[in-house]
Amino acid sequence: MNVAGLVGLVLAHFLVGLTAAQGGCSRMVTRRDIMTLSQQEWSQTASVLQRMQNDGWFRIFAEIHNREFNNIHGNDNFFPWHRRFLRDFEEIGQRYDPNFAVPYWDELRDSRNPAGSPVLSSRLMGGNGFGGCVRDGLQQGWTMSFPGPHCLVRRYDRGGQMQSWYSPEYIFSTMQRYNDMHGLRENIEFTLHGSVHLGMGGDMSALYSSNDFVFFLHHANLDRLWAQWQSWGHQWTMDGRNHFGASIGLTSALPHYGDQVGSTMQLGVNRMCFRYAGTGSRRRSESSLALVSTPPGSNGETRAQEGLQNLPLPILQKWFPALVNSSRDRAPVSAAVAPKANTTRSTIDTEQPAGHFLVYPAPLTNEWVNMHRFDRQKVANTMEEAREFVDALNRAGYKSPY
Ligand SMILES: [Cu+2]
Numbered sequence: 296m297n298v299a300g301l302v303g304l305v306l307a308h309f310l311v312g313l314t315a316a317q318g319g320c321s322r323m324v325t326r327r328d329i330m331t332l333s334q335q336e337w338s339q340t341a342s343v344l345q346r347m348q349n350d351g352w353f354r355i356f357a358e359i360h361n362r363e364f365n366n367i368h369g370n371d372n373f374f375p376w377h378r379r380f381l382r383d384f385e386e387i388g389q390r391y392d393p394n395f396a397v398p399y400w401d402e403l404r405d406s407r408n409p410a411g412s413p414v415l416s417s418r419l420m421g422g423n424g425f426g427g428c429v430r431d432g433l434q435q436g437w438t439m440s441f442p443g444p445h446c447l448v449r450r451y452d453r454g455g456q457m458q459s460w461y462s463p464e465y466i467f468s469t470m471q472r473y474n475d476m477h478g479l480r481e482n483i484e485f486t487l488h489g490s491v492h493l494g495m496g497g498d499m500s501a502l503y504s505s506n507d508f509v510f511f512l513h514h515a516n517l518d519r520l521w522a523q524w525q526s527w528g529h530q531w532t533m534d535g536r537n538h539f540g541a542s543i544g545l546t547s548a549l550p551h552y553g554d555q556v557g558s559t560m561q562l563g564v565n566r567m568c569f570r571y572a573g574t575g576s577r578r579r580s581e582s583s584l585a586l587v588s589t590p591p592g593s594n595g596e597t598r599a600q601e602g603l604q605n606l607p608l609p610i611l612q613k614w615f616p617a618l619v620n621s622s623r624d625r626a627p628v629s630a631a632v633a634p635k636a637n638t639t640r641s642t643i644d645t646e647q648p649a650g651h652f653l654v655y656p657a658p659l660t661n662e663w664v665n666m667h668r669f670d671r672q673k674v675a676n677t678m679e680e681a682r683e684f685v686d687a688l689n690r691a692g693y694k695s696p697y
Pocket residue numbers: 360367368377
């Protein structure tokens with residue numbers, strides 16, 4: 296073969312690779328905040344889920360999650376594996392309806408009083424169980440078949456109430472404090488991930504938690520947060536270890552599926568044919584609080600953003616490193632917008648808009664720590680740090696709009 300032929304061959308390979316990488320999806324679906332679905336859209340989603348249940352798919356997914364449990368929790372397979380698992384579920388759903396997409400629960404928005412969330416109303420997911428059994432919402436009357444026949448069980452962790460989850464502010468802080476997968480994964484897994492599973496209780500706090508469709512709403516939200524973190528310059532960040540202590544990289548095989556970890560890293564490529572509506576859909580700057588898809592007309596995001604930027608410098612340096620510079624840049628801008636140009640940090644208490652002090656989030660239980668084989672000391676440190684965060688912001692007079 297002559298040189299031109301060789302160049303042509305190499306080029307052809309390159310182009311094929313490029314096309315495969317960019318055009319892996321013949322069609323994309325959009326995962327939306329479940330609260331933004333119309334009645335008709337929710338009915339279509341619910342009808343797919345009902346047929347998946349009738350055909351035994353919930354059993355199959357619960358069985359996989361149960362079997363792989365220790366391979367996919369408490370180690371750094373956590374994010375890519377759950378992304379692959381959700382996509383698997385979504386692809387099955389698309390056999391019933393090509394438009395099917397897993398919605399997400401914007402659970403940070405409901406973190407203060409999760410049991411009061413409209414997501415848990417009869418119209419959507421239904422609420423706490425009665426004598427354990429969930430009696431309203433999507434899965435009303437369903438018999439789950441893994442590990443044996445039973446009603447779907449929910450037992451909120453505070454009787455009819457749930458302990459508060461982690462605030463949008465705390466998760467925003469986590470996402471800018473960690474630049475590695477291991478650090479981000481461990482913090483999110485110990486905090487928001489665990490508090491939602493434990494708050495709901497019942498099937499959601501078991502090895503086969505995917506019996507409850509809330510599992511998919513929850514993991515779609517965690518995946519959305521990961522996608523947003525990825526867009527902050529961490530698109531290909533993958534590090535850490537698997538269950539056996541071996542390091543994980545982009546070419547490692549995902550448990551059960553065998554696909555490479557790298558195949559999950561980009562939305563719109565390979566099998567990852569979905570995007571997120573709302574906050575996860577746009578590339579946002581790391582210094583902008585955009586984790587919560589506030590309803591139209593609400594100014595919660597802006598108010599939280601301004602409140603955080605006005606925090607004393609040592610607090611920003613410790614908890615919001617990405618805001619340190621934007622806070623300095625911002626000061627003259629907000630002064631120009633508002634006529635109160637002489638606002639100083641010492642008047643922060645009187646300048647804060649109405650809102651709530653932060654509350655301590657729900658800690659993990661010992662049972663949960665054991666079930667996941669987490670390192671006790673690391674969990675204790677993370678729980679302590681989360682309380683420190685609440686104390687620091689409350690002492691500074693920060694009021695959350697959430
Ligand atoms: Cu899981």
